[in-house]
Amino acid sequence: MKSVIRAAAGGPEVLQLVERPVPEPGPGEVRVRVHVSGVNPTDWRSRRRALPPGMSEQVPHQDGAGVIDAVGPQVDPSRVGQRVWLWEAAWERPWGTAQQYTLVPDRHAVALPDHAPFELGAALGIPALTAHRALTVHDGGPGRVAPGTLTGATVLVAGGAGAVGNAAVQLACWAGARVVTTVSSPAKAVLARAAGAHRVVNYRTQDAASEILAFAPGGVDIVVEVAPGTNAALDIAVAAPGAVVAFYSGGEGEQLSVPVLSSLPANLRWQSVFVYSVPPRAKRQAVADVTAAVSAGALRVGEEAGLPMHRFTLERTAEAHAALEQGVVGKVLLDVP
Numbered sequence: 552m553k554s555v556i557r558a559a560a561g562g563p564e565v566l567q568l569v570e571r572p573v574p575e576p577g578p579g580e581v582r583v584r585v586h587v588s589g590v591n592p593t594d595w596r597s598r599r600r601a602l603p604p605g606m607s608e609q610v611p612h613q614d615g616a617g618v619i620d621a622v623g624p625q626v627d628p629s630r631v632g633q634r635v636w637l638w639e640a641a642w643e644r645p646w647g648t649a650q651q652y653t654l655v656p657d658r659h660a661v662a663l664p665d666h667a668p669f670e671l672g673a674a675l676g677i678p679a680l681t682a683h684r685a686l687t688v689h690d691g692g693p694g695r696v697a698p699g700t701l702t703g704a705t706v707l708v709a710g711g712a713g714a715v716g717n718a719a720v721q722l723a724c725w726a727g728a729r730v731v732t733t734v735s736s737p738a739k740a741v742l743a744r745a746a747g748a749h750r751v752v753n754y755r756t757q758d759a760a761s762e763i764l765a766f767a768p769g770g771v772d773i774v775v776e777v778a779p780g781t782n783a784a785l786d787i788a789v790a791a792p793g794a795v796v797a798f799y800s801g802g803e804g805e806q807l808s809v810p811v812l813s814s815l816p817a818n819l820r821w822q823s824v825f826v827y828s829v830p831p832r833a834k835r836q837a838v839a840d841v842t843a844a845v846s847a848g849a850l851r852v853g854e855e856a857g858l859p860m861h862r863f864t865l866e867r868t869a870e871a872h873a874a875l876e877q878g879v880v881g882k883v884l885l886d887v888p
Contacts, residue, residue, distance in 0.1 A: 554650035563869035576623035588648040588885040589614030589673035615648030616672025636672030682719035683837040685797035702727035711743035725849035746857030
């Protein structure tokens with residue numbers, strides 16, 4: 552089978568296309584014939600770091616979608632032939648989705664409804680699970696995302712045209728929240744509106760705090776934050792009492808400095824979100840809720856859903872990484888032959 556591997560840390564050039572034997576699933580594992588592999592910022596960032604301990608090489612990419620074609624011991628054999636979406640395929644494991652067949656633990660291969668295309672399945676994983684966690688860590692919240700669970704809440708999504716931002720907008724709208732998002736250009740504003748945001752603010756041409764508070768005079772209850780160091784002052788200015796700022800990313804070396812006295816009155820909570828170490832119970836709930844959203848048609852991909860797709864062949868994996876690293880807007884996918 553064709554596999555993309557890396558044996559060292561570095562730029563896109565360390566990714567190599569090789570031939571490897573088709574692997575056999577072990578106990579509790581399924582083998583998936585990958586149709587589409589999803590590429591995330593964590594993939595190129597981890598590519599620049601040393602391999603995990605004990606690994607001499609690794610197949611990249613956490614997310615993907617395909618069909619189960621074999622199962623190992625302790626797995627229901629009726630899963631063979633099932634369409635699935637994959638999450639955290641390569642987390643502390645050698646087998647990512649940038650290859651024709653991959654192995655994952657049974658629970659990491661989730662049934663994909665027949666109406667959902669493989670490109671949607673490959674775009675879930677890291678972005679959707681991150682968005683779910685950010686929307687469910689507020690005090691007194693239901694801990695899940697479903698119709699009505701965020702009714703009455705106002706959500707601010709920083710960077711609504713990004714992959715996590717897009718998922719957060721769609722999930723929050725499905726759950727009944729009022730959603731405002733910030734973007735940096737008119738083109739990104741079009742994408743955020745397509746995702747379903749009720750108000751879109753261009754922070755480069757508008758007074759973001761004034762615009763957000765005009766939409767939500769009482770402040771926002773949840774902030775899904777991509778740049779906490781840069782946006783801390785804005786988040787404090789628009790936060791409602793008891794709000795949470797759930798931050799999942801930041802620039803290289805970015806520091807978060809919180810003014811204590813101005814944060815105190817709102818009982819403002821700053822919550823980091825690192826999807827790989829989310830508590831298991833919350834992770835299971837996220838997987839269930841994301842699957843339900845897909846079944847309901849509440850999670851979509853494509854420009855009409857605010858998430859343009861940029862597709863590459865497996866042989867062009869290095870180009871796909873370079874495009875994402877250079878800031879392409881939308882979802883980067885590999886079509887696996």
